[in-house]
Amino acid sequence: MLSTTGRKEKLAVSTGSYIEVSSDEHYHATGNVWYHALLQENLASSKRKKLSVLHLNPLSNEDYSPPLITTAFHRLIRPVPPPDPFPEVGFEKGDMIDAAHKGGWWSGWVIKVLGESFLVYLRFEPDVIEVERKDMRPHWVWKDAEWFRCEKRLLTESEFSSGTEVEVRTKVEPFGDIWAPAIIIKKNEDETLLVKYGEENACRKINVPYSKIRPSPPSFGSRPFGLMENVDVLVASGWCPSVVSMVLCEYNRYTVLLGRNKKSKDFDHSLLRPTMEWKDGVWQTKEKVSDRKESPHAAEESTRIRVKVRKARxxxxxxxxxxxxxxxxxxxxxxxxxxxxxxxxxxxxxxxxxxxxxxxxxxxxxxxxxxxxxxxxxxxxxxxxxxxxxxxxxxxxxxxxxxxxxxxxxxxxxxxxxxxxxxxxxxxxxxxxxxxxxxxxxxxxxxxxxxxxxxxxxxxxxxxxxxxxxxxxxxxxxxxxxxxxxxxxxxxxxxxxxxxxxxxxxxxxxxxxxxxxxxxxxxxxxxxxxxxxxxxxxxxxxxxCSRIDKLLSVKESQTWALEELKVAEREITENDNKRRKLEEDIEELPKEIVELQRQLALVKEEKVAKDKEIALMQSYAEILDQKVQNVEQEFRETVTSPWK
Known part of the structure; x- marks a missing residue:
């Protein structure tokens, strides 16, 4: 719903006016993206003609490189919206806003207040991003030369609503199934959820069913973990289900068997958490590895022995x-x-x-x-x-x-x-x-x-x-x-x-x-x-210890050899690049020589032609000179001729 502001405004028509411009790609009924721009020519009488604009930074009047839009139709141009009347006042949940994002103003609404910043749902991508107050403004609609404000959006709370932090089950080699931290963007019509996970610069968006998603587990405090306890280990991609195989001498360090391949690796206590399962809306802690599951052969493997201290008999x-x-x-x-x-x-x-x-x-x-x-x-x-x-x-x-x-x-x-x-x-x-x-x-x-x-x-x-x-x-x-x-x-x-x-x-x-x-x-x-x-x-x-000392000595030699190998490989690569450049020059030089020879022949032909032209001109000049002399002679004779 739109509410009128009673403010009418005409679109500037002169060159150098500040405007906002969208594009066919970003303009549709559900939401759009407006870019701050500078009009570089006067409005034409024909609205079918494209106008030249210069894309500017959304938060300033400086040139924004590279430009996203260079030309636009009349219908994709509007004046700069009115300034924010209360720039120091924060927004509330459900407020329709524009967020400065990727060089433009993206329309959306606030889904969560995070103190000094806000979690915003963008309608166009769609996406959920965190934005500071200084990078936000009220959402304005320009229609029939008048500005309108959008009314507050009514948001419904649910277990998996937009902006909720969850975990998604995904396969990552070589660990197998892991739980990756994610954030819900929206619920799809096919009863799946659109979520995004991963690092900011390598974020992925996928549609997942409810069976592969769960809420974020509760905090477990800082208790120590026991031998053969089921834990989740934080790796680069997410939380990998593992088993504690050894409690190390160092403070708060453990050796765990990672994922399905059971690779042994050491981790700090801060990177571990108890394994928990989400069943019927309740968190359940997974039991330790049972003694009854261990075979006699497994008892000989130190990392798979579950030591159970029994009371003295x-x-x-x-x-x-x-x-x-x-x-x-x-x-x-x-x-x-x-x-x-x-x-x-x-x-x-x-x-x-x-x-x-x-x-x-x-x-x-x-x-x-x-x-x-x-x-x-x-x-x-x-x-x-x-x-x-x-x-x-x-x-x-x-x-x-x-x-x-x-x-x-x-x-x-x-x-x-x-x-x-x-x-x-x-x-x-x-x-x-x-x-x-x-x-x-x-x-x-x-x-x-x-x-x-x-x-x-x-x-x-x-x-x-x-x-x-x-x-x-x-x-x-x-x-x-x-x-x-x-x-x-x-x-x-x-x-x-x-x-x-x-x-x-x-x-x-x-x-x-x-x-x-x-x-x-x-x-x-x-x-x-x-x-x-x-x-x-x-x-x-x-x-x-002797074997470890020998391995360290070999490792030191290996490290030195690897460093020398890297230096040698770098020099080989540099020399190979120079050799390729020389080969290219060898291929190009004959062509350049042929071209120069062709140009030389043309120049020589042109010189011969000029020589002939000069000779002809000289002959013609001699004829003209003789004619001039004859005329002068005739003129003198006429002047000196006697009167009859």
Whole structure:
């Protein structure tokens, strides 16, 4: 609907007047585009004649290059609309406006107010763009030499209305289906939606059915992601469904398996979000990858192992409470941590130093670096080793008695040295309660005597250990981590953290095997840093670090060679271009020579003709000169002739 302004105006007819001009391409009933222009000739009496105009910038009177329109008919020309009466006042939703866009004024209406800017629907393209207030003006219609204003448009809200931010499912190689952020332009008559997505300079518009579109997922905060959790990763084209295969040592970084080809790549936490599905108008979170779906072979692949820390079961060891306790000072605990219940004839051959620990406030499981034990003929064995199926209270009492004797024996032999906290890793383990009240619930593993032992700060209770130890990678590269840094962690989380470290080690080895020639030096160094962090837990990382160092050396040589190759290729290209230019010159020069020879022949012919013409003129001049002389002679004779 149009509302009159009561303002009539005649079209300027003189050269140099500012006008607005449209074109046949941009002029139609539903909307049009008007360009600011300068009239370069007077209006003709015939309205069928085209007029010459100069296209100007829509927001100024400066020349706009390149010109979009140079000539136009009378019906496509109108005066400049009246100025905006309230340039400081913003527009409201549904207001009909013109937006400065692509060198002209495009008609449309406001669909959303964005603070200092506005989301505008353009009728002509159609399109949805964001425009600032200074680049907008009220929409005017010039009809019968009078200006009219369009009334406010009534807009209906819906889940997928114009300007709504959504996500569109599209196929992108090599990821497969991804969800690309998009914005809805309009609803089509065939029950599809016209949307646009992509970068501003490479924006695409497509018609999509409702089955391939969904609202933008809600914000999820900043929580960390778990192993094997389904996530979406932000790649160049959109959100790619993926799975977390590894939590890296670096803060907030993850290794994920991208898309359908499951390519492994590292990403920051800010580029990840939980995978959510839009079903029946409700957002549903996708579950983690199920343990039941994993095959035995998949369990050997580190990035596909889902580590699940289970609660300790009583079959893995016996934790005994209410033991007779021997008073131990807190200072002694801080300096020595605890004493180990061992056979009195076992000698400790390696004595790693133990850093002074902080005061304990909760029961803990103690352990240090793996040690090699040398066993002498034993005079006495712990009764608990012989009577594991006997009474728990009796065995614990005997263990406590043996612990007291052994502690005194060890203290006498190792006076002045810090005691070690040893937990061996046998097939049969027996839990023994510490004698100090602060360590009442601590379980120390006491195996049968072996030539070599693995000392751990926790009890192995999870069945994941069997899966890990059966993996080929640990058979090829045996590992004996001590996990000493876990002493600073809570007791309940130590075993889970240790399993995670084992999985991380296998995953890093797989990443080393999958290093490609085009991987960056930063990514390779990041893998090495993760290995060095695992080395603090007792992992043997000499072989993988050596391989990484060699790869970095090869990479450096490759980088240098590639730089030299680029220089050589650039020089080859430049010389090849010069050679082509010379070949073109060689082809053109004979033609130019022929042309010059032709011109030379013509010049010579012209010269000969001129020579002949000059000779003729000279002969004619001589005749005329003789005639002049004869006339003069006759004149003198006539003057001097006697009178008769």
């Amino acid at each position: 009583s079959s893995s060891g016996t934790t005994v409470k209410n033991l007779p306790q021997t008073p131990v000072s807190s200072g002694e605990i801080a300096s020595k941590m605890a004493n180990v219940v061992i056979s009195e004839n076992i000698l400790v051959s390696k004595k790693p130093e133990i850093a002074e620990t902080k005061e304990f406030h909760s029961p803990i499981v103690l352990g240090v670096v793996a040690t090699t034990l040398q066993a002498k003929p034993q005079r006495k064995k712990l009764k608990t080793m012989k009577k594991q199926k006997g009474s728990t209270n009796d065995s614990v009492g005997e263990k406590a008695h043996e612990e007291s004797n052994n502690r005194e024996s060890v203290n006498k032999r190792k006076r002045g040295r810090p005691h070690k906290f040893i937990s061996e890793e046998p097939k049969q383990k027996t839990g023994v309660a510490a004698s100090d009240p602060m360590l009442n619930n601590a379980v120390v593993e006491t195996p049968k005597a072996k030539d070599s032992t693995m000392v751990l700060p926790f009890v192995k209770k999870s069945p994941c250990w069997k899966v890990l130890e059966s993996m080929e990678i640990f058979k090829a590269m045996p590992q004996r981590p001590h996990f000493n840094p876990l002493l600073e962690c809570e007791e309940e989380s130590r075993e889970g953290d240790a399993i995670g470290a084992m999985v991380k080690f296998t995953g890093l080895l797989e990443k080393v095997n999958n290093i490609q020639g085009d991987d960056s030096v930063t990514e390779i160094n990041r893998i090495k840093e993760c290995f060095l962090k695992l080395e603090e837990h007792g992992f043997d990382v000499t072989a993988p």
